[in-house]
Amino acid sequence: MQNQYTFFDLIIDVFTIVKTPLSPDEIWEKAIELGFDKKLGSLGKTPSATVGARLYVDVKENGENSRFIQVSKRPSRFLLRSLSLNKKEIESEIEKIEKKEYTEEKNYKESNFNERDLHPLLVKYVKENSHFHCFAKTIYQENSVRKVKGANEWLHPDLVGVYFPFGDYSPETTKLQKSMNVNSIKLFSFEMKKHLDYANLRQCFFQAVSNSSWANEGYLVCLKINNDSDFRNELQRLSNAFGIGIIKLNAQDINDSEIVCQARYNENIDWDTLNRLAEDSPDFKRFISDLTEDIALGKVKSNYDKVISDEKYDNYLKEKKII
Template identity: 45%
Template sequence: MTYTFLKLAEEVLEEAKKRENIQALSHVEIWEKAEKYGIQNKCSSSGKTPWQSICAQIYVDMKDNAKTIFAKIGTRPVRFALKKYVENGVKITDIEQKIKQPKTIFSERDLHPLLTKFVYSNSHFHCYAKTIYHETSAKHKIGRNHWLHPDLMAVYFPFDSYQTGTLDIIKSFYESKMKLFSFEMKKEITSSTLREYYFQAVSNSSWANEGYLVALKFDQDDDFREEMQRLNNSFGIGFIQLDAMNVEQSSVLIPAKIHEQIDWDFLDRLIEENPDVKNFVDSINGDVLLQKVKNKNEYDEIFDNSKMEKWIKDKGIE
């Protein structure tokens, strides 16, 4: 008998209730749990958006099958539960209330350590990051500093990668291998927020050698990814998806366009407006003079694996 997406949804909902006491999931969450439980390959479909197939098949079953086993829970997003549990003394409103009140609500800034660890461990970046606190900026007329500050800035030092002799010849040829990165952080990006968040990143991160929009979650459909690619083709900001399950396996979904020259006027304004940026630049200048990172505490801490696991658990990041 063919193993359908309906059967997969049923098995996932059973497992989610048994393992995690979760009674309702969206179609995207059903697929994510299938991957987590290692049962996603039971379906033979090779489509690019299996979560959409799950959604479509459940809706058709609920519409056409009088004996459907599924129940719809809530809106925006719609979630699905097994009807037998809903009819077995569990009210739909109780499930909705549980969904609407998560145990922990983490902030965008709580994601900074994840990005800091990823960009240090990833061979493309191998950089030191620094959180920029917008609230420390000089106070001006409302709107002057709108979309001015990135959430994090980062620096790549060649002396972390090259031997002394190589550095000397780089100097002889008047080349600098240093790079500056700029990041705009979001917890989640949907189709309705993509363009707003993207142009926020364009505004505050295009000055750097590479600028990125970063998020823990994205809408997982082809139209969304195509729009991301179109925006990148036009404006050059890249996209990074963080992986809370394995931070070092986070993904550069779309690489940023590399700018050989930094917008020094923009950086100068950031230095003037924000003491965190000034301290970051001062730290870079000091480390360049010494040709080594003198004090890593001047940058954001790079968590080891155990501290990262505790951070993610304590903050409720998932």
């Protein structure tokens, strides 16, 4: 009987070919590229996290007898011990990788597109994704009632969304839900960022916490997220603690975007915050008015942000120069 192909086999096979220090995410990406992922019997929900767990445990428990060595901590990178690179060679390889990553990160942060250019990407994703299937609307903070400096800070989400059950349930089922006071409508809050790393994590995260208490689910949405395993673990920890979800957009294939951390569903709407948003923001007030009208009609007739068609999507990315 042939032995089952394991994650350890996959990691060793990747290093045997690549021969350079890699993070768990990079190992998994390379494994997919080389087709090693197809040899595994079961992938699990987060295979790159499984790769990281296998490496961390093996290095920690076996020390110098481990088949792997950890060559850097932030980001965490590993190497197959049998490759026998000396310290200078390892440092040289890491320097090359970090120089390349620094250049890519610098080019990305200096790119001309802004956060609001990403709104149509999210609008398309949440409308077509089965978890959300929602209509979204941009909230323009500059339209809000002017108050003393800092009064409205972190109050407004970048986008809001609403899921209606009209298309998923028959009119009879919807009427029954209404008579039984069952609410299938969901409200979403989205905070948009171009990138997320150690430098801006807490500010971005708690901004999302601050402006999403009124919604059933709140999300922090990014186009680029630091791939370091320690960083992803910190993201998950914060998400578990405060209930905020994380979405990583894939600009090239928007339907392949990823819910990195699922938001905790909040049954209790914060009506005070919702009321303040409606008082301060004409856009949010219009959103509430529109969804209330649609609920009364039992169908969507209001104007939410337009969903870009597949035919126009690529042209939009080129026009806005979104990387």
